Amino acid sequence: MVIAKVVGNVWATCKHPGLEGYKLLLIRNLEVVSGKLYGKIQMAVDGKFNAGPGDTVLVLDEGSSARQILDNPNAPVRTVIAGVVDQAAVGEKVAKYT
Amino acid sequence: MYPGKVIGRVVCSVKTPELEGVKLLILQPTDWEQKPDGDPLVVGDCVGSGAGEFVFYVQAREAAVTLPGIPAIDAAIVGIIDGLTLEGAG
Numbered sequence: 001m002v003i004a005k006v007v008g009n010v011w012a013t014c015k016h017p018g019l020e021g022y023k024l025l026l027i028r029n030l031e032v033v034s035g036k037l038y039g040k041i042q043m044a045v046d047g048k049f050n051a052g053p054g055d056t057v058l059v060l061d062e063g064s065s066a067r068q069i070l071d072n073p074n075a076p077v078r079t080v081i082a083g084v085v086d087q088a089a090v091g092e093k094v095a096k097y098t
Numbered sequence: 099m100y101p102g103k104v105i106g107r108v109v110c111s112v113k114t115p116e117l118e119g120v121k122l123l124i125l126q127p128t129d130w131e132q133k134p135d136g137d138p139l140v141v142g143d144c145v146g147s148g149a150g151e152f153v154f155y156v157q158a159r160e161a162a163v164t165l166p167g168i169p170a171i172d173a174a175i176v177g178i179i180d181g182l183t184l185e186g187a188g
Contacts, residue, residue, distance in 0.1 A: 008130070008184035010154070014145050015177030016164055024099075024154075024177075026130060028187055037188045041130050043099040043154060053185065063159050076156045076163045076176050079099065 004059045005030045006051055018075040032088045032095050044079040056097035058083035099154045102127045104147050108140055116170035142174040152179045
């Protein structure tokens with residue numbers, strides 16, 4: 001899992017039925033100590049956390065665990081939101097996100 | 099899930115039976131601002147997308163989940179993008 005920041009969202013009327021009812025968020029990995037974003041922008045599915053742009057989230061990037069989190073064996077999904085991060089600490093640095 | 103643009107289609111009269119009935123399109127991977135990023139690939143389609151459309155797709159095992167049975171595909175379109183917001187992405 002990685003810590004990431006929600007930087008956008010996507011809407012799509014026409015999509016696979018296994019994605020119905022989920023939020024589609026754009027995220028980018030967040031480096032805790034510097035607070036910088038890194039890597040490519042990715043799309044993640046939010047099943048129940050109702051996260052939105054500006055939120056810091058815990059992101060899981062593995063298919064079978066993703067389908068388990070969404071409780072939907074037919075969801076064609078690999079990257080999901082697994083939680084909303086309140087605080088993260090690395091060494092002396094404590095970052096609060098709420 | 100990754101963004102891309104549909105740029106063409108593929109027709110195969112001789113193919114593995116696992117691909118029977120699967121619509122095959124040629125997709126150019128892009129970034130979220132629709133700029134090309136990487137080499138085109140052939141993908142399955144389950145949402146009825148067509149040339150020029152901005153879509154998102156999945157790869158590997160997730161692609162096989164998209165169609166009934168277990169089709170022999172390694173990439174599939176799963177949605178057509180109507181719109182998106184993107185801010186503060188650096």
